[in-house]
Amino acid sequence: MSTNSSGGFTKEMARNIFYGGSLFFILVFVGLVFHTERTIPERSNEAAMTEAVVRGKMVWEQNNCIGCHTLLGEGAYFAPELANVYQRRGGDASGGAFIKAWMKAQPTGAPGRRQMPQFNLTDGQLDDLVEFLKWSNGINAEKWPPNIEG
Amino acid sequence: MTHNPILKYQSQAVAKPYFIAAIGLFVGQIIFGVLMGIQYIYGDFLFPAIPFNVARMVHTNLLIVWLLFGFMGAAYYMVPEEAETELYSPKLALVMFWIFLVAGALTIVGYLLVPYAKLAEMTGNNLLATMGREFLEQPLPTKVGIVIVALAMLFNLSMTYLKGRKTTITTVLMLGLWGLALLFLFSFVNPHNLVRDKMYWWWVVHLWVEGVWELIMAALLAYVLIKTTGVDREVVDKWIYVIIAFALFTGILGTAHHYYFIGLPGYWHLVGNIFSSLEPIPFFLMTMFAFRMVQRRRRDHANQAAVLWAVGCAVMGFLGAGVWGFLHTLSWVNYYTHGSQLTASHGHLAFYGAYVLVVIALISYAMPTLRGRIANSHKAQSLEMWSFWVMSIGMGVMVLAMTGAGILQVWLQRMPTSGAMPFMAAQDQMMFFYWMRLGGGGVFLIGLVMYLWSFFVGGAPAEESLGTPRRGGLMPSPAQRRLKHD
Numbered sequence: 001m002s003t004n005s006s007g008g009f010t011k012e013m014a015r016n017i018f019y020g021g022s023l024f025f026i027l028v029f030v031g032l033v034f035h036t037e038r039t040i041p042e043r044s045n046e047a048a049m050t051e052a053v054v055r056g057k058m059v060w061e062q063n064n065c066i067g068c069h070t071l072l073g074e075g076a077y078f079a080p081e082l083a084n085v086y087q088r089r090g091g092d093a094s095g096g097a098f099i100k101a102w103m104k105a106q107p108t109g110a111p112g113r114r115q116m117p118q119f120n121l122t123d124g125q126l127d128d129l130v131e132f133l134k135w136s137n138g139i140n141a142e143k144w145p146p147n148i149e150g
Numbered sequence: 151m152t153h154n155p156i157l158k159y160q161s162q163a164v165a166k167p168y169f170i171a172a173i174g175l176f177v178g179q180i181i182f183g184v185l186m187g188i189q190y191i192y193g194d195f196l197f198p199a200i201p202f203n204v205a206r207m208v209h210t211n212l213l214i215v216w217l218l219f220g221f222m223g224a225a226y227y228m229v230p231e232e233a234e235t236e237l238y239s240p241k242l243a244l245v246m247f248w249i250f251l252v253a254g255a256l257t258i259v260g261y262l263l264v265p266y267a268k269l270a271e272m273t274g275n276n277l278l279a280t281m282g283r284e285f286l287e288q289p290l291p292t293k294v295g296i297v298i299v300a301l302a303m304l305f306n307l308s309m310t311y312l313k314g315r316k317t318t319i320t321t322v323l324m325l326g327l328w329g330l331a332l333l334f335l336f337s338f339v340n341p342h343n344l345v346r347d348k349m350y351w352w353w354v355v356h357l358w359v360e361g362v363w364e365l366i367m368a369a370l371l372a373y374v375l376i377k378t379t380g381v382d383r384e385v386v387d388k389w390i391y392v393i394i395a396f397a398l399f400t401g402i403l404g405t406a407h408h409y410y411f412i413g414l415p416g417y418w419h420l421v422g423n424i425f426s427s428l429e430p431i432p433f434f435l436m437t438m439f440a441f442r443m444v445q446r447r448r449r450d451h452a453n454q455a456a457v458l459w460a461v462g463c464a465v466m467g468f469l470g471a472g473v474w475g476f477l478h479t480l481s482w483v484n485y486y487t488h489g490s491q492l493t494a495s496h497g498h499l500a501f502y503g504a505y506v507l508v509v510i511a512l513i514s515y516a517m518p519t520l521r522g523r524i525a526n527s528h529k530a531q532s533l534e535m536w537s538f539w540v541m542s543i544g545m546g547v548m549v550l551a552m553t554g555a556g557i558l559q560v561w562l563q564r565m566p567t568s569g570a571m572p573f574m575a576a577q578d579q580m581m582f583f584y585w586m587r588l589g590g591g592g593v594f595l596i597g598l599v600m601y602l603w604s605f606f607v608g609g610a611p612a613e614e615s616l617g618t619p620r621r622g623g624l625m626p627s628p629a630q631r632r633l634k635h636d
Contacts, residue, residue, distance in 0.1 A: 011318070011384060014391035022398040029402045032421070036349070039415050044345040054342045061282025061340075062275060064266040067203025072412045073489030074348065075284055078190070078202050080573035081489065107198065114193030114574075117201050119267065136344060142419070144411035146486060149563050149570045 043140040056132025059125050068116070070150075072141055078114065081150025086130070086137040088148050096130040103129075156519045159230040161237035166520045167247050168223025169513045173602070175216035175254070176506075180591075180598055182209040187588040191581065200262070207261050207287045213501065214285065215254045218296075220509030221330075221366055222250075222303055225323060227516045228373050229307050233314025238306050246302045253295040257288055279340055283351055286337045293337055300331040318387035319376070322394060323369035329362030345413035352408045359500070360404055360471075364397035364432060367467070367508045374460045374515045375440060379447035389439045397432035404429045407479045411488055419481040426479040430472030433464075433504070440464035452612040453518060453525035455534040459511035462538055466503030466545075474499050474549070486564045491580070492556030499549045502542075510601075518611070527609025534604040540597030547590030555583035 040046070060066075065082070066075040072083045089098035103126055107115040121129070154163060186205045188195045196205075230237045237243060260269050266282070273289035275281045280290055288296070304327060311320055336353040372390050376383065406422030440461045451457065474496040478487040487493065514534065518526050525531065563576040571579070 009388070011388045011391065014388050014395065015318075018391045018395040018398070021395055022402070025399055025402045029405065032417075033349070036409075036414050036418075037346075040343060040345050040349075040413070043415065044343055044413050046343060049343060057342065057344060057347075058279060061279060062267045062270040064203050064207065064282050064287060066282060066284045067206050067266075067287075068201075070489040071344070072348065074412065075489070076203065076206050077489065077491055077494055078206070110194075112192055112194060114189070114202070114577075115197040117198055117203075139345060139413040141411045141413050142416055144485060144488065146564050147567060147570045149572050 045135070045138045045140075048135055048138065050131060050135075052128045052131040053135045055125075056128035056130070056135075059121065059129045060132055063119050063121075071136065072139070073144065079116070081145060082133060083136045083139065083141070084145060084148065084150055086134045088150065096127075096134065099130050099133060100126045154520070154522055156522055156524060159234075159236050161240040161243075162227050162230050162516075163520060164237065164240045164243040164247070165223040165227035165516060167244070168219050168226065169517055169520070171247070171251055172216045172219035172223060172509065172513070175212050175219065177598065177602070178258070179209055179212035179216060180595055182206075182212065184588070184591045184595055187584070187591045190584045191588060204261055204266070207266075208258055210285055211261070211287065212258065215250075217505050217509060219250070220513065221327070221370075222299075224366075224370055224509065224512045224516070225303070225307055225327060227512070227520075228323065228369075229310050229320050230314075232317045232320040232373075233310050235310060235314035238309035238313070242302055242306050246299045246306075249295060250299045253292050253299075257292045260289065261287075278338065280338055283340070283347070285355055286351070296334065297331070300327075300334065304328060304331055317383070318390055319369050319373050322365050322372075322390055326362045326365030326369060329365065330358060333357050333362060348412045349409065349414060352405055356405045356408055357402070359505070360401040360429060361398060363505065364401065365394050367463075367504055368393050368397070368436065370508045370512045371436060371440065371460055371463060374456055374511050375443040377515060378449075378451040378453060378457045378460070379443045380449040380451075381443050381446055385446075386443070389435070389442075393432050393435045393439065396428075396435060400425050400428040400431060407481075407484065410481045410484055423480055427476065429479070430468065430476050433468040433472040437464040437468045450615055451525070452614040453515060453531070454612075455526070455531040455538075456511055456515035458535050458538055459507055459514045462542065463503065463507035463511050466499065466507055466542060468503070470496065470499030470501070470503035470549075474553075477553075486560045487556060490556045490559045490564070491552045491583075492560070495549045495552035495556055498552065499545065502545050517605075523611040524614075525612045526604070527607065528612050529609045530604050530607035531612060533600055533607055537597045537601035537604060540600055541594050542597075544590050544592070544594030544597055547593060548587050549590075551583045551586035551590055555580040555587070558583065 060071075065071075068076050068079040070077065070081045070083075073081065085099065086095040089095045100123075103119065103121060106118050109115070154160060157163060182205050185196065185200065186202060186209060189197075189202050189205065226237060226243055260273075264272070266287075269289060270276075270281050273281075273291055275290060278290055280293060281287055286293075304324075307324065307327070311324055333354055336350050339347075339350045339353075341347050341350070368390050372386050375381065376386055403421055403425035406418040407426035408422075409418035410422060441464070444457060444461060478484050478492050478496065518524065526534070558580050559576050562571040562579055563573060564570070
């Protein structure tokens with residue numbers, strides 16, 4: 001990149017490489033995403049995505065759970081990972097019951113400890129949330145997290 | 151509007167309120183950041199008045215909004231001068247300023263005073279559910295407001311651009327701003343399937359900060375450097391295109407490093423390992439570019455503070471986005487670090503180095519001119535430059551603390567195949583680093599106060615020293631080196 005602009009690598013060449021190359025990489029990216037789209041139903045077990053799961057996602061979003069927790073590693077890092085919480089708390093045997101009891105018992109009020117607000121969810125909303133977390137536990141996330149603690 | 155003899159085009163003055171709002175919201179962002187730093191140690195601090203999730207939402211949303219104010223102000227300031235014509239409609243720019251400020255303020259007040267679920271209900275989230283996703287927590291009316299403000303700005307600036315001189319800087323800036331606005335439309339895409347939701351969510355988040363925002367950053371940096379060093383445009387233009395070519399060639403497919411563990415196919419690991427490893431290149435080029443410009447400068451601009459912010463931005467951006475990003479971008483590393491305090495350390499240094507500093511560099515250059523002088527007094531500039539160092543050291547301490555916390559977290563909670571420590575137990579072990587992070591945050595806040603103070607330090611404006619060797623400054627220019635040898 002010398003100041004000498006006669007011959008050699010010019011601004012016009014740099015500009016054309018930018019436009020041409022960017023277009024190329026956008027097309028490759030969109031192509032890959034297009035292919036990925038077709039794998040999502042199987043990888044996420046979309047068949048098990050009931051209406052309760054969809055409503056549970058709404059409960060998750062409308063209470064800003066992501067503001068403290070992570071879900072598949074994304075979110076805030078103040079509170080535990082929840083994509084696998086259903087399994088961590090006992091799976092089909094006790095996972096659902098644990099999550100509901102936990103939500104109802106908040107906040108603990110233990111002095112100096114991190115506190116989770118009381119969201120006053122109805123039983124129906126809690127059931128939906130459990131269904132959503134149960135479903136998210138089944139997503140094929142390439143064996144992440146490394147262990148049950150998330 | 152009174153006539154400002156320093157401004158080449160009087161309509162550039164619309165940038166001033168944008169910059170003032172940006173700095174004001176920056177202060178709010180840092181206050182909530184420190185608050186969370188305390189909550190990491192005393193978990194029940196200010197609970198239930200300001201729960202952590204609310205503080206975090208305010209912290210991150212203020213960051214985004216103030217950077218947008220900064221970008222917009224920068225564009226309104228730069229485009230008329232580059233295009234050599236007055237802004238198409240200064241009035242529209244001012245109206246949009248007030249709309250954006252009021253919408254932003256109402257949103258923050260809403261976060262703080264209304265439970266989030268209630269806010270969602272009040273603002274029509276059941277009509278089109280877009281809320282409750284990280285960084286995109288804004289209620290629907292706010293999101294629509296952002297689109298309107300962005301489109302009005304693009305219309306205004308594009309009309310100005312089209313009727314005037316088209317420089318590389320404004321072309322790249324406009325590309326970046328159009329990309330920003332178009333990609334934001336994906337914030338309205340929220341599929342029921344969480345995996346699909348996450349995939350498109352990154353089209354806003356990643357393709358902003360590791361894509362089109364880099365175009366904006368390159369344009370702002372190049373503008374400040376051209377103005378303060380007097381280096382030939384032909385050289386600068388070539389640099390810009392090479393930098394942004396690398397930014398998009400690596401950044402677009404670099405999105406793959408977010409697709410490792412969210413339910414998408416394994417081939418994204420290969421794509422991410424290759425392309426996101428190359429993402430430091432554009433940031434490294436920006437560092438080289440900044441130093442090269444300063445070394446080859448043809449003038450010693452009276453505003454040396456702006457030069458410091460610009461060079462500082464290039465260096466810290468490389469460290470934060472480049473080095474700290476590379477640290478955990480490889481899939482087999484990210485397998486253990488994904489969603490840990492390491493992620494937070496990278497996020498902080500990258501945003502500070504690349505985007506906070508580039509906006510401040512532009513404000514540092516533009517604000518004195520908007521106040522009717524080429525540069526602030528030596529005393530004011532000195533305080534401003536000290537504030538750079540204090541903020542950067544504070545941020546450095548924070549980032550090292552979060553890195554230490556993250557490594558410990560990975561060691562205790564992620565690496566063990568059996569008997570791994572539960573999340574909250576591991577957090578207790580990380581307390582030393584959380585104190586260190588809070589200390590760094592306190593230093594940062596002091597630096598910020600110094601920065602604010604520098605706007606109120608008076609004195610005669612600094613003048614450009616012509617011909618004579620100047621004391622201080624960043625590096626001897628070739629001319630000065632020659633003088634020594636003669």
